[in-house]
Amino acid sequence: MSSFIQPRTPSGTLELLPRQQMVFQHMLDVIRRGYERFGFVQVETPVFELKDVLLTKSGGETEKQVYFVQSTGSLQQGHEPDMALHFDLTVPLARYVAEHERELVFPFRRYQIQRSYRGERPQKGRAREFYQCDIDVIGKDKLDAAYDAELPAIIVQIFTELGIGDFTIHFSNRKILLGLLTAWGVADTETQKLVLREIDKLDKIGLAKVQEAIVALGVADAVAAKVLELVALKGSKDEMLAALRKLEVSEPVFAEGLAELEKMVSSLRALGVTEARTRINLAIARGLDYYTGTVYETLIDAHPEIGSVCSGGRYENLAGLYTRSKLPGVGLSIGATRLYEQLAALDLLPPVPHTVQVLVLQLEEAMRADYLALAAQLRTSGLTVENYLEPAKLDKQLKYASKSGIPLAVLFGSTEKEAGTVLVKELDKKIQHEVKRDDVAAFLGSLGN
């Protein structure tokens, strides 16, 4: 018994102490409530998928770093694993919609809050397990562009409720740049996509290098310059739309993109979204070819260095690998684990109330039945209440409360019982109140607010 197994968690996972867990869980709860407020329904999928379903060679780099799963029996028999942990929530969504297509109603509006897994090499900052909070609307055959405005409206409410400071959802529409490239003589669609992929690197490598790379793709100097001028354009949404209209480009793809952007702007206003929380930013290109129209990224104004904390966009066809049906969609994802870690490191997370509001102390062991009954009564009035049930000195019990972070303690001894009173301690303020026994629930409730 002298040698113990060292208790430790695998690297790349986030395990929190209870007080931190409350902050994190509060974040997940706010996200969930926000998604539900806008009429999205929850979906949950198994943590693992069959290998042939998950690894379809369409996931790019992420597919090369998964976690395979294999039972003891399968491993002992020398089999290859036939399952793997999902690396995002998009492939499971595609599989889910294709599998249950006939039982679902379209437009299908689902949210999904689950952990995903990447088989990364242990490396600082690389998460192997992380929460994603995805929201998507999937249409059958078609999906109106009006849905694209709803998602940022949801995110604005959620991030505002989280109280993490000013933030901005930057959005664009890939059709704008793709259409312009066609209009300006870059007709090859592969080259167009490569140009957008370079533009996506602006933040990282800067204007000069991006321009160089675009020219290296065979784009004329003058066109590259015009594209980059546009991409650098800043202004209100109306100014941006006016600037785009002023280009007087009749190329249909461009016109479609512009009409969709205009619809976005008017819909955001109809939804009452604060102007400052969203802006048109033509530099938002999203590297993934997966996106075909609207694209979003979300930056925390005071901390652009942490990059986008909520991204997504419009795609043409969700589940082409699994079904003949055409399923266009639009989606956004909050990387909650990463967001939590970054905000916590910057001390940007506002405190959240302790989930335990009241601790009923045990002053006299003989009065235990009184303490249990008092706690039960307080719970009936909606409070979350803990009984301290160890025989221990008052000091030790108060220390327990303050170390736990529980804000209120109730003291009730035979003296108080006789007097028909109760003592209530506000632990952070070090204030003590004497309250009538009959009024204690209402009094604690009033302190809780």
Place this chain on the structure above:
Amino acid sequence: MSSFIQPRTPSGTLELLPRQQMVFQHMLDVIRRGYERFGFVQVETPVFELKDVLLTKSGGETEKQVYFVQSTGSLQQGHEPDMALHFDLTVPLARYVAEHERELVFPFRRYQIQRSYRGERPQKGRAREFYQCDIDVIGKDKLDAAYDAELPAIIVQIFTELGIGDFTIHFSNRKILLGLLTAWGVADTETQKLVLREIDKLDKIGLAKVQEAIVALGVADAVAAKVLELVALKGSKDEMLAALRKLEVSEPVFAEGLAELEKMVSSLRALGVTEARTRINLAIARGLDYYTGTVYETLIDAHPEIGSVCSGGRYENLAGLYTRSKLPGVGLSIGATRLYEQLAALDLLPPVPHTVQVLVLQLEEAMRADYLALAAQLRTSGLTVENYLEPAKLDKQLKYASKSGIPLAVLFGSTEKEAGTVLVKELDKKIQHEVKRDDVAAFLGSLGN
């Protein structure tokens, strides 16, 4: 493109359609709220643990059927997996408490609602992925027996709120039978444990076979008969306690068990737990040697055949493999996935409200801004609201609402706009109301209740 990958989930997993997911999630929410109401704090641990931490040869049979986890890189290099998915929430709790011991406050009261994994062979009814909702109190060096009464009080509130019909928490204390066996001449503690393990099989194999098995362990016929007579005893808690007192056994282990049972009963009453929801049942032995005192099982009165839906008990030392500290505890676990499946199969799950309360239809595409603004306003008043944003005929939109299960639809065309009214449809009742535009939020709120 003619050959699609067949979209399917691995066997032994539970994947639900949105309306079912709401019922299941409601169950998890009720459990979580119940745990928090009694002052338990949430803990979440990674889905995988390092192999040497998880597989300690203490988990018995379950350890032999785990899921190993291995990254693409590790697999390609021919390495052995060094992680596995947790098969319960007890080992992760032990590891968590040992790892964070110095940062935690004792008694440490945690709940944990997560999925666990068992590498079962595909077989009907065997779950490979399933939710567990665990609640435990962990003491440092000691933990008062009073904590044992709190857990069933919590479960009674939760199961009552779930509305699944009458149920009974059967409890006992292993010290009663162990002490009696000593008093009646069966002194060997290994034999004692084996006797309890046989008693645990009563439901499955019946009295005669259990008696036979106990005698085969070397227990005298008369003693076996006395034990089984006791185990078959039925009565109110007071009658059961009286019967035990009447035995006048002075063996200290028995006396301790009896005192703890008495404390349980008085504490349950102090907590206001309905008498019929708990009973002393000396046949509850729990097969696991892990338990050392109080043991619990929960049966649904009308369906004893589904077995215990919430079990647990008191244990001596949680984390002896990881730390020198002695950490006694008491815990209970609800197997939520299994519970959901069984109750759903028996049609015992009461319906839960749809998470989307209101669907705002789009009668005229030109009025889209009105619909978005109306939905935004309704959300402000606390309703969960979806906008239908596809241009579609009224019939199709109403069919969408009723197929989704959304209870209320709002119709607002130019006629209503001019009249300053709104039409509200209660879809299941097929009733339509004409409401003043200004009153619609309040009206919908009143229907929601």
